[in-house]
Amino acid sequence: MRGDADVLIVGPAALRAAVTEALPRCRSVAVDSLLGGVWTAGQQSFGGVIVAYMAGPRLLSALRAVRHVAPQARVVVAVPPAEEPNARQALDAGADEYVIEPLTRSDLEAALQIAPQPPLEDDTPAVPSVEEVVQLSDVLKHLGEGPAATLVRLAGLVQSAFDAESVAVQIDDYSATAGQPDQPVLREPIRRAEAVVGRLALGRRRGGTYAADDARRLEDYARLIEAVVAQAREQQHWQELAWHDDLSGLRNRRYFETKLDELLTHATAERQRLTVLLFDIDGFKGYNDHYGHDTGDALIREVAALLTRCSREQDVVARYGGDEFAVILWDAEKPRVPGSQHPHDPIALADRFRDAIGKHEFKCLGPDAPGPVTISGGLACFPWDGKTRAEVMRAADDGLLAAKRTGKNRIALANGGSATPEVPPPTAE
Amino acid sequence: MVAVRSAVHLHTGQPATANALDAWLARHGVERIVFDDVYAACVHLLTRYDHVPDLALVGADGLQEDEFGIIRYLRETWPRVGIVLYGRAETSLALHATPLVCTCLTQGALDRLLAETPAQLLQRLCADAAGSWTVPSRLETERHPEVVETREPPPQRVARPAPPSSQPNPPRALLTAEELSALLDGPDEA
Numbered sequence: 001m002r003g004d005a006d007v008l009i010v011g012p013a014a015l016r017a018a019v020t021e022a023l024p025r026c027r028s029v030a031v032d033s034l035l036g037g038v039w040t041a042g043q044q045s046f047g048g049v050i051v052a053y054m055a056g057p058r059l060l061s062a063l064r065a066v067r068h069v070a071p072q073a074r075v076v077v078a079v080p081p082a083e084e085p086n087a088r089q090a091l092d093a094g095a096d097e098y099v100i101e102p103l104t105r106s107d108l109e110a111a112l113q114i115a116p117q118p119p120l121e122d123d124t125p126a127v128p129s130v131e132e133v134v135q136l137s138d139v140l141k142h143l144g145e146g147p148a149a150t151l152v153r154l155a156g157l158v159q160s161a162f163d164a165e166s167v168a169v170q171i172d173d174y175s176a177t178a179g180q181p182d183q184p185v186l187r188e189p190i191r192r193a194e195a196v197v198g199r200l201a202l203g204r205r206r207g208g209t210y211a212a213d214d215a216r217r218l219e220d221y222a223r224l225i226e227a228v229v230a231q232a233r234e235q236q237h238w239q240e241l242a243w244h245d246d247l248s249g250l251r252n253r254r255y256f257e258t259k260l261d262e263l264l265t266h267a268t269a270e271r272q273r274l275t276v277l278l279f280d281i282d283g284f285k286g287y288n289d290h291y292g293h294d295t296g297d298a299l300i301r302e303v304a305a306l307l308t309r310c311s312r313e314q315d316v317v318a319r320y321g322g323d324e325f326a327v328i329l330w331d332a333e334k335p336r337v338p339g340s341q342h343p344h345d346p347i348a349l350a351d352r353f354r355d356a357i358g359k360h361e362f363k364c365l366g367p368d369a370p371g372p373v374t375i376s377g378g379l380a381c382f383p384w385d386g387k388t389r390a391e392v393m394r395a396a397d398d399g400l401l402a403a404k405r406t407g408k409n410r411i412a413l414a415n416g417g418s419a420t421p422e423v424p425p426p427t428a429e
Numbered sequence: 430m431v432a433v434r435s436a437v438h439l440h441t442g443q444p445a446t447a448n449a450l451d452a453w454l455a456r457h458g459v460e461r462i463v464f465d466d467v468y469a470a471c472v473h474l475l476t477r478y479d480h481v482p483d484l485a486l487v488g489a490d491g492l493q494e495d496e497f498g499i500i501r502y503l504r505e506t507w508p509r510v511g512i513v514l515y516g517r518a519e520t521s522l523a524l525h526a527t528p529l530v531c532t533c534l535t536q537g538a539l540d541r542l543l544a545e546t547p548a549q550l551l552q553r554l555c556a557d558a559a560g561s562w563t564v565p566s567r568l569e570t571e572r573h574p575e576v577v578e579t580r581e582p583p584p585q586r587v588a589r590p591a592p593p594s595s596q597p598n599p600p601r602a603l604l605t606a607e608e609l610s611a612l613l614d615g616p617d618e619a
Binding site (some may be wrong): 034036042058064 | 466467468469471472474475476493495496498499502
């Protein structure tokens with residue numbers, strides 16, 4: 001069917017509006033009733049007939065009749081999603097295809113077998129504007145923020161490119177909007193290969209209507225979004241691998257240091273506190289020597305799992321190296337005020353974790369474990385114990401060493417204080 | 430006297446009434462083409478428009494509101510066919526006033542119809558229409574009112590042939606009594 005063919009629309013005004021919007025090139029004739037549709041289909045020549053779905057035998061009779069009087073036409077039934085299971089009957093009655101509402105240009109083009117058309121001649125530039133290129137480069141620059149953040153930026157880009165009051169975009173499990181969500185005016189599916197993996201919808205255009213070629217541009221943007229989000233996802237995948245510690249399943253030291261730099265910058269700007277807990281497993285070498293390295297690895301994995309369980313969502317938990325673990329406890333405190341003291345919540349969290357380790361029954365050690373597994377750690381707090389990553393980590397390490405020196409199984413503050421009452425250290429050896 | 434040789438019958442009413450009317454037509458030797466719904470009838474109108482019947486019987490009780498348009502299409506395709514609309518359904522008053530349409534919406538009216546011969550019925554319809562038969566302009570000359578064209582209308586697919594020789598003249602705005610008599614005295618007379 002030609003892209004500018006005559007199309008007969010049989011159904012309510014909403015269907016008429018959706019079809020004319022999706023197929024602006026087609027000349028359309030609209031009829032409200034099924035009988036009127038059959039009559040009109042037999043009176044004139046149409047390349048396509050689009051019929052609103054209706055439950056019951058009337059639709060099927062009408063489709064059979066349309067098939068008879070307009071054998072050359074592509075007959076397509078517009079079906080609400082809930083009625084899709086019944087759409088097969090329409091095909092049996094003579095319809096060539098059905099499309100699920102809400103209708104999109106590409107769905108209709110595919111159903112009507114409309115041949116691809118050359119772009120319309122209008123005032124729309126064939127190449128993106130400078131603003132669009134600048135915005136796109138900004139999106140690409142921030143791919144590392146991940147697919148979700150990338151999609152937010154892309155929604156803003158589309159809103160700007162089409163001067164739309166609102167944009168809603170969804171792809172896979174991600175969705176984003178720009179502007180106040182509104183009734184969509186233009187819609188385009190986002191495809192990967194042949195499968196529809198999302199949707200892009202524009203609200204009204206600011207102070208005007210969309211040009212005829214905007215539907216084609218939107219299709220281009222749908223492809224762009226799929227490609228950019230795929231790139232962001234891939235970049236995130238490789239980034240995850242680069243930041244992942246295979247043994248423990250936690251973040252690794254590279255990630256920890258990157259994140260600590262970022263959070264220190266944020267904390268400085270926002271006058272917030274930030275605490276680092278650095279700890280290791282007491283007598284870990286003994287476990288390795290006594291039980292073997294496999295058990296040592298399993299011990300690290302169990303400690304990592306416990307640590308993850310005990311930490312809050314925003315905390316950054318990492319394996320710092322060997323049997324050393326590091327945690328950034330942040331956003332646990334309100335912004336500093338003059339005279340504020342060392343934060344107590346991180347201390348409580350650190351002690352809670354130490355208690356959890358001490359009470360945990362490590363399966364990897366079996367029933368003959370020499371005693372509870374314990375940890376020793378140091379806590380350092382920005383800005384009191386250091387203002388840079390190196391200073392803060394050095395202070396936390398000092399705390400850790402102090403905890404070791406003073407009997408293990410305790411959390412020591414960087415400034416020499418102790419967060420934990422002294423307890424006898426276990427002996428694994 | 431007119432002769433009634435063929436009829437189309439839309440079985441879109443009460444089956445008992447439809448069967449009674451079929452028997453009535455058969456009793457008087459009238460050939461019938463039967464349709465189960467308006468869509469099949471519409472296909473017939475569009476594809477076999479040159480097979481002009483003398484009567485068209487339409488059951489009203491099984492018609493949806495928007496399916497009463499079949500009366501308009503019958504009239505548009507065969508301007509001089511006698512149409513019998515039967516049943517107990519509420520129908521538009523405009524249908525009652527449409528020339529050459531007999532509405533049998535009560536048992537009494539149906540009984541009176543069955544007491545006549547098809548030829549008598551058609552003659553009565555023609556006589557009723559003779560004094561005031563104005564072909565409704567919306568049926569004959571205007572486009573279908575419910576069609577909304579969003580662009581310029583597409584060209585007509587085919588040129589419809591002129592009505593068959595038994596109805597050689599296109600409908601006019603007014604048929605005089607003399608013209609009607611001349612028409613009724615034509616070769617179809619029994």
